[in-house]
Amino acid sequence: xxxxxxxxxxxxxxxxxxxxxxxxxxxxxxxxxxxxxxxxxxxxxxxxxxxxxxxxxxxxxxxxxxxxxxxxxxxxxxxxx
Amino acid sequence: xxxxxxxxxxxxxxxxxxxxxxxxxxxxxxxxxxxxxxxxxxxxxxxxxxxxxxxxxxxxxxxxxxxxxxxxxxxxxxxxxxxxxxxxxxxxxxxxxxxxxxxxxxxxxxxxxxxxxxxxxxxxxxxxxxxxxxxxxxxxxxxxxxxxxxxxxxxxxxxxxxxxxxxxxxxxxxxxxxxxxxxxxxxxxxxxxxxxxxxxxxxxxxxxxxxxxxxxxxxxxxx
Numbered sequence: 001x002x003x004x005x006x007x008x009x010x011x012x013x014x015x016x017x018x019x020x021x022x023x024x025x026x027x028x029x030x031x032x033x034x035x036x037x038x039x040x041x042x043x044x045x046x047x048x049x050x051x052x053x054x055x056x057x058x059x060x061x062x063x064x065x066x067x068x069x070x071x072x073x074x075x076x077x078x079x080x081x
Numbered sequence: 082x083x084x085x086x087x088x089x090x091x092x093x094x095x096x097x098x099x100x101x102x103x104x105x106x107x108x109x110x111x112x113x114x115x116x117x118x119x120x121x122x123x124x125x126x127x128x129x130x131x132x133x134x135x136x137x138x139x140x141x142x143x144x145x146x147x148x149x150x151x152x153x154x155x156x157x158x159x160x161x162x163x164x165x166x167x168x169x170x171x172x173x174x175x176x177x178x179x180x181x182x183x184x185x186x187x188x189x190x191x192x193x194x195x196x197x198x199x200x201x202x203x204x205x206x207x208x209x210x211x212x213x214x215x216x217x218x219x220x221x222x223x224x225x226x227x228x229x230x231x232x233x234x235x236x237x238x239x240x241x242x243x244x245x246x247x248x249x250x251x252x253x254x255x256x257x258x259x260x261x262x263x264x265x266x267x268x269x270x271x272x273x274x275x276x277x278x279x280x281x282x283x284x285x286x287x288x289x290x291x292x293x294x295x296x297x298x299x300x301x302x303x304x
Contacts, residue, residue: 018113018114018116018117019114019116019172021114023113023114024113025113031113035111035112035113035117036112036113036114036117037112037113037114037116037117037120039171039190040234041190041201041230043244044201044204044205044244045197045200045201045204048200048204059244059245060243060244061243061244061245064243
């Protein structure tokens with residue numbers, strides 16, 4: 001089964017765009033969605049995707065507050081533990 | 082209100098970068114995409130120009146602090162200033178709102194077609210707004226959604242607490258939903274404060290600005 005980080009990378013690629021281009025995050029996920037240029041409207045949409053896919057509580061603000069996507073993956077794993 | 086042209090322009094971007102502080106240049110360099118980097122750099126340089134003019138200071142004197150709610154405020158020679166400002170950008174357009182005091186929020190969105198408007202509307206619109214949205218099709222549906230989004234985002238940014246204020250828990254005034262350019266409202270969570278909201282949308286983008294209608298006193302931004 002794919003790891004949380006791999007699933008998260010796939011969800012980002014499938015759901016987020018900047019200027020019509022997919023958001024290509026680095027393999028180690030050491031980047032925030034803010035630094036990836038994701039606008040607030042997409043935070044609302046993406047937080048809903050995360051809640052649906054991983055069944056964890058997550059608001060758009062919380063989604064934006066993670067310093068890196070790696071931290072978001074760790075949060076998801078901690079909720080599942 | 083100031084409109085910032087964010088269309089690609091290498092000379093403008095290089096010049097704007099020179100206006101930023103060392104920390105802002107680092108932040109600019111962190112953006113993964115050239116478009117995001119350009120929007121941040123040009124808007125921050127424009128904001129610096131506007132604030133330096135209003136506050137009669139130079140770029141070295143102007144720095145930014147952050148309130149306990151994460152909202153930036155201006156400092157001149159490290160002294161907090163009550164001037165209120167807010168910035169938004171989308172695609173090729175940026176907006177900067179400035180006022181002498183009072184909580185202020187602005188939002189701009191290029192109207193792009195997206196297939197998740199239904200899901201987004203569930204998260205963002207109140208009950209009456211959802212009923213009105215459901216009756217619309219095509220461009221009118223897109224225009225309505227982006228208009229409601231920018232009005233609500235401007236109000237939430239003015240309130241300064243992010244999406245901890247659930248956008249679906251308050252509604253844009255009926256007259257504004259029906260086309261009026263200006264309206265006032267009160268958040269259910271803050272029943273004694275009036276907020277004025279103005280629709281600034283054009284054929285190119287949806288946009289709105291919101292401001293605390295009658296600030297009781299000139300609060301320092303860090304309060």
